Amino acid sequence: MGSEFDVIKRYFDRPVHRKDVLKGIGDDGALLALPPNSELVISTDTLVCGTHFLPEIDPADLAHKAVAVNLSDLAAMGAEPAWMTLAITLPGEDPAWLERFSDGLHEICQYYGVALVGGDTTRGPLSLTVTVHGHLPQGKALLRSGARIGDWIYVTGNLGDSAAGLRCLLGQLEADDESRDYLTERHLRPRPRLLAGRALRHHASSAMDLSDGLASDLGHILKASGVGAQVELSQLPMSAVLKSVVTPEQALELALAGGEDYELLFTVPEAEKGALATALAETGINHTCIGQIVAGEAIRYQNAGEPVELTLSGYDHFKESE
């Protein structure tokens, strides 16, 4: 393998088109300018080969996903993405792999206007850590702690597709080619809901992104806000494709606990419902009301108004069997 400097120069150091990058790759650190009266938002995620992705993954998909899952966190805070750093550990020399990975990386960075401003390349078992940086106007961040009793609970998009896509990739789920393509695309190429996050800034009382599954993630909002929730299962948004390839019970399980949806989960006060609908309509992103914040601390599920007992847990890498 070439030297570390060659790897960075050849694959990762491309022209930056953001004026707020005063110094990108090539010094001791990156030097960046925030807009006046803004706050900085930072999020970081590590993807480890074998734990978070399959060794045979297309490197371009891997690059997309590593960036997308981080941007999803920025979206959930209502932040504008700006810059990112990449720490990548590679087992050895593989120019074709690096070429495809860096092309995928620059594609998604360009699409969302994110500048790669620094990083580190090291040798070892394949893994990558992406840290994204964004900003938003002072005092406008969407936190998990703002949900209040009576607020309505919403999600963007559909739930469960990504988990079904993963099961297709693992050979655990059979589907016709078209359905399989749709579901695996939803798993491999999540779309961070940045436009929706920005639209929510003025209307939502709390927000987070769905990475572990609705049942687990909603629990974080409830805990941070000190409230409970009532969720109407018949309202959970699911794609026609998902419903066509699994049983209704399986679809529900995937929608509630499959994980890796990277949709936004948020709460909205009654008075903001109309304004929210207008703001989100402009983004073209679907959103569905799935329940309401109530007193208490747990999630109560119901189906067409009837209470339902469910035992589910979200996806947690450390809980996997060893």
Place this chain on the structure above:
Amino acid sequence: MGSEFDVIKRYFDRPVHRKDVLKGIGDDGALLALPPNSELVISTDTLVCGTHFLPEIDPADLAHKAVAVNLSDLAAMGAEPAWMTLAITLPGEDPAWLERFSDGLHEICQYYGVALVGGDTTRGPLSLTVTVHGHLPQGKALLRSGARIGDWIYVTGNLGDSAAGLRCLLGQLEADDESRDYLTERHLRPRPRLLAGRALRHHASSAMDLSDGLASDLGHILKASGVGAQVELSQLPMSAVLKSVVTPEQALELALAGGEDYELLFTVPEAEKGALATALAETGINHTCIGQIVAGEAIRYQNAGEPVELTLSGYDHFKESE
């Protein structure tokens, strides 16, 4: 192992004492306030077990080093450290290891006033990526590109101790206990030169930190600045301990190409020499003039004024034999 949330809560989520941390660990991202009229500096480094540290390393030393090498980059830009994120990949459950690691982490964070504001814990082969964030007044960053012909070249502290310490740890170098302790401490517990970096802000024309070794790192300043350098080998600062445990030739090799010194290398215009000496004297950090910037693009070595031919290369992880 407990769930990912337990690991973060138990070992890494400690009270934060910085008012500029609006939201630390526990939301989708960290929310941070920069001072007005400042610029953000970001630096990131990955340490992989077996490549960057030995498996038997004391976890507290590892934590110190992971933070220190990043803070060293901030020092080299002249930035004030503020926040950091940690992405740690662990092979399995080891509470004693995590306890000692997190104690070491919080110790150095507290010492330098850095808040741990986010991160990710994942399962896989042991490695960690630290990303540090700092800030400095607008337009005051120390870059590698500002060295001009006639500027004097300086380093802080002594060179080569860390590399000798590594060789002690690897059993490649014999030394009496006291010398060994001193050298290994210098390797395991590098001290980021933050005070010196801040003092240099108004006087240095360029700066960087020494991680790969003087010969290699000075090359980066020369390339970025489009200049050459003359280095007087007899002036290289070396500790009495280093000189007592290796031959003069070995000491020179370690000082020039051993790596991991984490001292600052910087250039100063003639007119700023006096002010620089005053500013650095207040920090109590030694500094030594080791040469001068000249026309050209290479490093010319001399010894007591006589030209010397040297063939050295800096430390580069990707150049190691496989």
